[in-house]
Amino acid sequence: MSSPSPAAFESEIGARLCAGDLSAAAAAAAACRRAWPDVPAGWLLGSIAALMGGQRESALALAEEWLRNRPTDSQCLLQKAECLLALGQREQALEAAEAAARVTGEVPAALDAIGMFLVQAAEYSAALAVYDRAIAAAPADASLRDKRAVIYRYLGHFDLAAADFQAALAVSPADPEALKGLAELRRQTSACNHIAAMEAALSAAPPQSQQATTLHFALAKSYEDLGEYCASWHHLREGNRLERARFHYDPALDRSIIERIVAGFPQVEPPAIDITGESPIFIVGLPRSGTTLAERIIGRHSQVHAAGELPALSEAVFAAAQQGASSGPGSWLELASALPRLDGEIIAREYLARARTRRGDRPRFIDKQLPNFFYCPLILRAFPRARIVHLTRHPLATCYAIYKARFQGTFPFAYDLEELGEFYLGYRRLMAHWHQVLPGRILDVAYEDIVSALEPTTRRLLEYLGLPFEAPCLEFHRNPAPSTTASAVQVRQALYDSSLDQWRHYAEQLGPLAARLASGGVPVD
Secondary structure (H helix, E strand, O other), rough: OOOHHHHHHHHHHHHHHOOOHHHHHHHHHHHHHHEEEEHHHHHHHHHHHHOOOOOOOHHHHHHHHHHHHHOOOHHHHHHHHHHHHHHOOOOHHHHHHHHHHHHOOOHHHHHHHHHHHHOOOOOHHHHHHHHHHHHHHHOOOHHHHHHHHHHHHEEEEEEEHHHHHHHHHHOOOHHHHHHHHHHHHHOOOOOOOOOOHHHHHHHHOOOHHHHHHHHHHHHHHHHHHHOHHHHHHHHHHHHHHHHOOOOOOOOOOOOHHHHHHHHOOOOOOOOOOOOOOOOOOOEEOOOOHHHHHHHHHHHHOOOOOEEEOOOHHHHHHHHHHHOOOOOOOOOHHHHHHHHOOOOOOHHHHHHHHHEEEEEEEEOOOOOOOOHHHHHHHHHHOOOOOOEEEEEEOOHHHHHHHHHOOOOOOOHHHHHHHEEEEEEEHHHHHHHHHHHOOOOEEEEEEEEHHHOOOOHHHHHHHHHHHHOOOOHHHHHHHHHOOOOOOOOOOHHHHOOOOOOOOOHHHHOOOOOOHHHHHOOOOOOOO
């Protein structure tokens, strides 16, 4: 019986990958390599399946074996870059991506893939250069314009971002990403807005589609700018409903994880001997609570480098959980149970190895990965000299700001008010527990204090960090570092207080959430 054709193998592997059946995809890729060793699908898709399954070394080996005889295969070079980045080998990953960009020619789709990788790696200048090439090759491709505009937004080049979004609309007048991008760049007014175009695009979009979701969020922002709060809430509710329907999320699991962590740390032992000499700064909290503002204030200090949102700590924690075990934790609940036993030295070593190329060359660096609040005792176990800054904000202001930001699945609790309230209560319980068992080790900073009393709050913050006061910290909006958060536009402006009470326009709609928080012991008045 003859083997399936290469096309049949590629179709089967792709279908298995789409279905999430990684073991079957890997088996089909292996069969393809045996039957057709000169066909790239078995190697490339096999590497993708291995990487998706967490088998990073195996994924890299497959990519490198194919490249041994075909060193100019741009797709496989980019896959090699993905594997190396996943392994924490950032410099080598960027070299592989640069090699892919050199050999790929002026093929828009290939350049787009390389550009997206460089954005993922936070190499925004390099990504811009790649998208410049892609747009020169395909000037009528609106999606390429949208992606370059987003990079310009990260870098604070808002006029260039607006020009790209406008160019995308010239090609595709109903482009949801361009319409939403323009709405987010500037406050909409009755004289200058894109509401009519958005409403028309929404009427034409499939009701349950990503395009409809994007347009609902864009309209919510636009109507809020115009003070039409009922219309804003309607679109916000619909956008969140559509986004929530796209993934599975079990809020009870998050609460169980938090309860298991709390139970695992009834007390915290004194910090171990400092083996690194490092004193990293961790900014933690919920999204939209002022964490980006705090990062950019501290990041203006001459002794501090803002490294952004690093995945290094969670990766280091997982690596420590695998040490000495026959297999790693099979679930988040198992990992939560393992946390109290983890070795701080292993976490420190693994963390620094992964953060090395992002920590900068200044004495101190900031890690602003928000969910690091799960690991506060482990941070201090690994780095006894670390400082943890926890940003707080009025509960309803925080929850509303989260609800109106589309994170595209990053924070799965964000799209349903009841689930958001449950997660908020769990988060508050965990932070209260850390303050109890780590007295004086975590500094709470209220977003409202930053807005209403910038200088005294900044002085208090720097004193806790052991840093002398420097006036440039007060000019956070002049910080040239990229910002990829939902606050990318706001943090490049001087302080304003209009967002403090924005949630009050929706007090009636937020009533059930307020009642749930109050019944859980969180004051909302």
